[in-house]
Amino acid sequence: SAVISQKPSRDICQRGTSLTIQCQVDSQVTMMFWYRQQPGQSLTLIATANQGSEATYESGFVIDKFPISRPNLTFSTLTVSNMSPEDSSIYLCSVGEGRNTEAFFGQGTRLTVV
Amino acid sequence: AQTVTQSQPEMSVQEAETVTLSCTYDTSESDYYLFWYKQPPSRQMILVIRQEAYKQQNATENRFSVNFQKAAKSFSLKISDSQLGDAAMYFCAYRRGGGADGLTFGKGTHLIIQP
Numbered sequence: 001s002a003v004i005s006q007k008p009s010r011d012i013c014q015r016g017t018s019l020t021i022q023c024q025v026d027s028q029v030t031m032m033f034w035y036r037q038q039p040g041q042s043l044t045l046i047a048t049a050n051q052g053s054e055a056t057y058e059s060g061f062v063i064d065k066f067p068i069s070r071p072n073l074t075f076s077t078l079t080v081s082n083m084s085p086e087d088s089s090i091y092l093c094s095v096g097e098g099r100n101t102e103a104f105f106g107q108g109t110r111l112t113v114v
Numbered sequence: 115a116q117t118v119t120q121s122q123p124e125m126s127v128q129e130a131e132t133v134t135l136s137c138t139y140d141t142s143e144s145d146y147y148l149f150w151y152k153q154p155p156s157r158q159m160i161l162v163i164r165q166e167a168y169k170q171q172n173a174t175e176n177r178f179s180v181n182f183q184k185a186a187k188s189f190s191l192k193i194s195d196s197q198l199g200d201a202a203m204y205f206c207a208y209r210r211g212g213g214a215d216g217l218t219f220g221k222g223t224h225l226i227i228q229p
Contacts, residue, residue, distance in 0.1 A: 033216040042205060043159075045216040058216075090157060094216070102149065103209070103217055105159035 002027055002095050006106030013083055013113050020079045021109045023093030028073035031097050034066070037090040037108070046091075049076045083113045116141040118208050120220035127196045128228045134181075135191045135223045137206030145211030148182070148189045153222075154202040162204070165189065167211070193225075201227045 003026040013019050023032060031050055035043040046066055047055040055068040069077045080087050090110050096103035117140045127133035139148070150162040165173045165182050172180050177194045193200055206220040 031214065035216070042219045042221045043217070045218070048216055092157075092159065094159075097214060102161045102164055103159075103207075108157040110157070 002029065002104040004093055004095060004104055004106035006093050006109055008109055009107060010110040011112070013111065015084050015113055017083055018079055018081045019083065019111060020077050021091055021093070023076045023078070023106055025074045025095050029095045029097060030073070031095070032070065032076045033094040033096075033103070034068065034076075034078045035092045035094060037092060039088065043092065046078070080111065083111075085113045087111065088113045116143070116146075116208050116210070116218050118206050118218050118220040120206050120223050122223045123221070124224040124226065126226040126228060127193075129196055129198060131196055132192060132194045133196055133225065135193075135204050135206075135225070137189045137191070137220055139187050139189060139206070139208050141187070141208065141210075143210050147209045147211065148180075149207040149209070149217070150178070150180070150189075150191045151205045151207055151219075152200075152202045153205065159205075163191065196227050198227050198229060201225055 005024045007022045034046040037043045045058050046061045047057045049055045049068045049070040051070045051073050067079045090108045092108045093106040094103050119138045146167045148165045152160045152162050163173050163175045163178050172182050179192045181190045203222045205222045207217040209217050
Protein backbone atom coordinates (compact mmCIF):
# COMPACT_ATOMS: atom_id res chain seq x y z
CA SER A 1 0.00 0.00 0.00
CA ALA A 2 0.98 3.65 -0.20
CA VAL A 3 0.20 6.66 1.96
CA ILE A 4 -0.11 9.93 0.09
CA SER A 5 0.00 13.35 1.68
CA GLN A 6 -1.40 16.19 -0.38
CA LYS A 7 -1.11 19.89 0.44
CA PRO A 8 -2.96 22.16 0.72
CA SER A 9 -6.22 20.39 1.51
CA ARG A 10 -8.16 23.42 0.33
CA ASP A 11 -7.59 26.94 -0.86
CA ILE A 12 -9.49 29.95 -2.12
CA CYS A 13 -7.59 31.86 -4.80
CA GLN A 14 -8.05 35.00 -6.82
CA ARG A 15 -8.52 34.66 -10.55
CA GLY A 16 -5.34 35.22 -12.54
CA THR A 17 -3.09 33.75 -9.84
CA SER A 18 -1.44 30.33 -9.64
CA LEU A 19 -1.54 27.59 -7.02
CA THR A 20 0.95 24.78 -6.56
CA ILE A 21 -0.30 21.52 -5.06
CA GLN A 22 2.18 19.16 -3.46
CA CYS A 23 1.99 15.38 -3.33
CA GLN A 24 4.27 13.31 -1.10
CA VAL A 25 4.30 9.50 -1.11
CA ASP A 26 5.71 7.31 1.65
CA SER A 27 7.44 4.99 -0.83
CA GLN A 28 9.29 5.29 -4.11
CA VAL A 29 7.08 5.07 -7.17
CA THR A 30 7.84 5.39 -10.85
CA MET A 31 4.63 7.08 -11.91
CA MET A 32 2.37 9.58 -10.23
CA PHE A 33 -0.98 10.61 -11.64
CA TRP A 34 -2.90 13.86 -11.31
CA TYR A 35 -6.69 13.97 -11.61
CA ARG A 36 -9.28 16.72 -11.64
CA GLN A 37 -12.76 16.31 -10.22
CA GLN A 38 -15.05 19.17 -11.17
CA PRO A 39 -18.03 19.88 -8.87
CA GLY A 40 -20.43 16.95 -8.89
CA GLN A 41 -18.44 15.20 -11.59
CA SER A 42 -16.19 12.20 -11.97
CA LEU A 43 -12.40 12.11 -11.95
CA THR A 44 -10.53 12.99 -15.13
CA LEU A 45 -6.87 12.20 -15.64
CA ILE A 46 -4.82 15.35 -16.21
CA ALA A 47 -1.35 13.89 -16.66
CA THR A 48 1.10 11.17 -15.73
CA ALA A 49 4.37 12.26 -14.10
CA ASN A 50 7.45 10.09 -14.40
CA GLN A 51 10.60 10.92 -12.54
CA GLY A 52 13.29 12.26 -14.84
CA SER A 53 11.08 13.01 -17.81
CA GLU A 54 8.39 15.44 -18.84
CA ALA A 55 4.87 14.69 -17.80
CA THR A 56 2.48 13.17 -20.31
CA TYR A 57 -0.75 15.15 -20.63
CA GLU A 58 -4.18 13.86 -21.58
CA SER A 59 -6.25 15.41 -24.30
CA GLY A 60 -7.62 18.76 -23.20
CA PHE A 61 -4.84 19.50 -20.72
CA VAL A 62 -1.69 21.45 -21.56
CA ILE A 63 1.60 22.01 -19.82
CA ASP A 64 1.30 25.80 -19.82
CA LYS A 65 -1.89 25.59 -17.77
CA PHE A 66 -0.93 22.62 -15.55
CA PRO A 67 2.86 22.45 -15.23
CA ILE A 68 4.03 19.42 -13.27
CA SER A 69 7.30 18.76 -11.53
CA ARG A 70 8.66 15.36 -10.50
CA PRO A 71 12.03 15.94 -8.85
CA ASN A 72 12.32 12.51 -7.21
CA LEU A 73 10.55 9.19 -6.75
CA THR A 74 8.42 10.28 -3.80
CA PHE A 75 7.30 13.80 -4.67
CA SER A 76 5.41 15.73 -7.33
CA THR A 77 3.75 19.10 -7.72
CA LEU A 78 0.91 20.28 -9.93
CA THR A 79 0.51 23.98 -10.61
CA VAL A 80 -2.78 25.43 -11.75
CA SER A 81 -1.78 28.58 -13.63
CA ASN A 82 -3.63 31.79 -14.42
CA MET A 83 -6.69 30.49 -12.65
CA SER A 84 -10.28 31.23 -13.58
CA PRO A 85 -13.49 30.21 -11.78
CA GLU A 86 -13.74 27.25 -14.20
CA ASP A 87 -10.67 25.79 -12.50
CA SER A 88 -12.59 25.38 -9.25
CA SER A 89 -12.32 21.65 -8.66
CA ILE A 90 -10.85 18.98 -6.48
CA TYR A 91 -7.37 17.97 -7.62
CA LEU A 92 -6.15 14.52 -6.61
CA CYS A 93 -2.77 12.87 -6.69
CA SER A 94 -2.57 9.12 -7.19
CA VAL A 95 0.00 6.34 -7.37
CA GLY A 96 -0.23 2.70 -8.32
CA GLU A 97 1.66 0.76 -10.91
CA GLY A 98 2.45 -2.73 -11.94
CA ARG A 99 0.14 -5.59 -12.58
CA ASN A 100 -2.65 -6.27 -10.17
CA THR A 101 -2.11 -3.08 -8.24
CA GLU A 102 -4.81 -0.75 -7.05
CA ALA A 103 -4.46 3.00 -7.31
CA PHE A 104 -3.98 4.93 -4.08
CA PHE A 105 -5.18 8.49 -3.76
CA GLY A 106 -4.34 11.52 -1.73
CA GLN A 107 -7.16 13.23 0.11
CA GLY A 108 -7.44 15.85 -2.61
CA THR A 109 -7.11 19.63 -2.79
CA ARG A 110 -10.35 21.54 -2.99
CA LEU A 111 -9.65 24.67 -5.03
CA THR A 112 -12.09 27.56 -5.25
CA VAL A 113 -11.28 30.41 -7.61
CA VAL A 114 -13.06 33.71 -7.00
CA ALA B 115 -10.18 5.05 -26.37
CA GLN B 116 -11.79 3.29 -23.51
CA THR B 117 -14.99 4.56 -21.92
CA VAL B 118 -16.81 3.69 -18.71
CA THR B 119 -20.55 4.24 -18.35
CA GLN B 120 -22.57 4.32 -15.15
CA SER B 121 -26.21 4.83 -16.06
CA GLN B 122 -27.56 5.31 -12.53
CA PRO B 123 -26.82 8.81 -11.20
CA GLU B 124 -28.47 7.92 -7.89
CA MET B 125 -29.66 4.80 -6.12
CA SER B 126 -31.51 4.40 -2.85
CA VAL B 127 -31.76 1.28 -0.69
CA GLN B 128 -33.12 0.40 2.70
CA GLU B 129 -30.62 -0.47 5.38
CA ALA B 130 -29.89 -4.24 5.44
CA GLU B 131 -31.19 -4.68 1.89
CA THR B 132 -29.20 -5.50 -1.24
CA VAL B 133 -28.43 -3.06 -4.04
CA THR B 134 -26.72 -3.45 -7.40
CA LEU B 135 -24.85 -0.66 -9.14
CA SER B 136 -24.37 -0.96 -12.90
CA CYS B 137 -21.29 -0.29 -14.98
CA THR B 138 -20.46 -0.95 -18.61
CA TYR B 139 -17.23 -0.25 -20.39
CA ASP B 140 -15.81 -0.24 -23.84
CA THR B 141 -12.30 -1.28 -24.76
CA SER B 142 -10.43 -3.05 -27.50
CA GLU B 143 -7.86 -4.38 -25.04
CA SER B 144 -7.86 -7.95 -23.76
CA ASP B 145 -5.71 -7.24 -20.72
CA TYR B 146 -7.22 -4.81 -18.25
CA TYR B 147 -8.45 -4.28 -14.73
CA LEU B 148 -11.74 -3.02 -13.39
CA PHE B 149 -12.32 -1.34 -10.06
CA TRP B 150 -15.07 0.03 -7.89
CA TYR B 151 -14.07 2.99 -5.76
CA LYS B 152 -16.08 4.63 -3.02
CA GLN B 153 -15.86 8.35 -2.30
CA PRO B 154 -17.54 9.51 0.90
CA PRO B 155 -17.98 13.23 1.67
CA SER B 156 -14.42 13.26 3.03
CA ARG B 157 -13.28 13.08 -0.63
CA GLN B 158 -10.96 10.16 0.07
CA MET B 159 -11.08 7.57 -2.71
CA ILE B 160 -11.38 4.09 -1.21
CA LEU B 161 -10.99 0.89 -3.19
CA VAL B 162 -14.01 -1.35 -2.77
CA ILE B 163 -13.19 -4.22 -5.07
CA ARG B 164 -10.97 -5.14 -8.01
CA GLN B 165 -11.37 -7.55 -10.93
CA GLU B 166 -8.72 -8.77 -13.32
CA ALA B 167 -10.09 -9.30 -16.81
CA TYR B 168 -8.27 -12.60 -17.24
CA LYS B 169 -10.02 -14.09 -14.23
CA GLN B 170 -13.38 -15.68 -14.89
CA GLN B 171 -14.28 -15.88 -11.22
CA ASN B 172 -16.14 -12.88 -9.88
CA ALA B 173 -14.35 -10.97 -7.14
CA THR B 174 -15.84 -10.77 -3.67
CA GLU B 175 -14.88 -8.73 -0.61
CA ASN B 176 -17.11 -9.44 2.38
CA ARG B 177 -20.48 -7.79 1.59
CA PHE B 178 -19.31 -6.58 -1.81
CA SER B 179 -19.28 -8.69 -4.94
CA VAL B 180 -19.18 -8.09 -8.65
CA ASN B 181 -20.87 -9.64 -11.64
CA PHE B 182 -18.23 -9.48 -14.35
CA GLN B 183 -19.55 -10.28 -17.81
CA LYS B 184 -16.55 -9.90 -20.09
CA ALA B 185 -18.32 -10.55 -23.37
CA ALA B 186 -21.01 -8.03 -22.52
CA LYS B 187 -18.40 -5.63 -21.07
CA SER B 188 -20.43 -5.31 -17.92
CA PHE B 189 -19.14 -4.95 -14.36
CA SER B 190 -21.86 -4.47 -11.75
CA LEU B 191 -21.34 -4.13 -8.00
CA LYS B 192 -23.62 -5.83 -5.51
CA ILE B 193 -23.73 -4.59 -1.95
CA SER B 194 -25.40 -6.99 0.47
CA ASP B 195 -26.74 -6.10 3.90
CA SER B 196 -26.39 -2.38 3.16
CA GLN B 197 -25.15 -0.27 6.05
CA LEU B 198 -25.40 3.45 6.73
CA GLY B 199 -21.65 3.72 6.25
CA ASP B 200 -22.01 2.53 2.66
CA ALA B 201 -23.57 5.85 1.70
CA ALA B 202 -21.20 7.52 -0.76
CA MET B 203 -20.43 8.13 -4.42
CA TYR B 204 -19.39 4.94 -6.16
CA PHE B 205 -17.17 5.10 -9.22
CA CYS B 206 -16.48 2.32 -11.66
CA ALA B 207 -13.00 2.53 -13.16
CA TYR B 208 -10.92 0.86 -15.87
CA ARG B 209 -7.20 0.50 -16.28
CA ARG B 210 -5.38 -1.05 -19.16
CA GLY B 211 -3.12 -3.96 -18.31
CA GLY B 212 0.59 -3.40 -17.77
CA GLY B 213 0.01 -1.01 -14.92
CA ALA B 214 1.49 2.09 -16.50
CA ASP B 215 -1.73 3.94 -17.18
CA GLY B 216 -4.04 6.03 -15.10
CA LEU B 217 -7.66 5.14 -14.51
CA THR B 218 -10.69 5.95 -16.63
CA PHE B 219 -13.70 6.60 -14.42
CA GLY B 220 -17.43 6.47 -14.93
CA LYS B 221 -19.58 9.42 -13.87
CA GLY B 222 -20.45 7.81 -10.57
CA THR B 223 -23.55 6.65 -8.71
CA HIS B 224 -24.68 8.38 -5.56
CA LEU B 225 -25.81 5.68 -3.13
CA ILE B 226 -28.30 6.65 -0.44
CA ILE B 227 -28.99 4.32 2.47
CA GLN B 228 -32.42 4.72 4.04
CA PRO B 229 -32.49 3.86 7.76
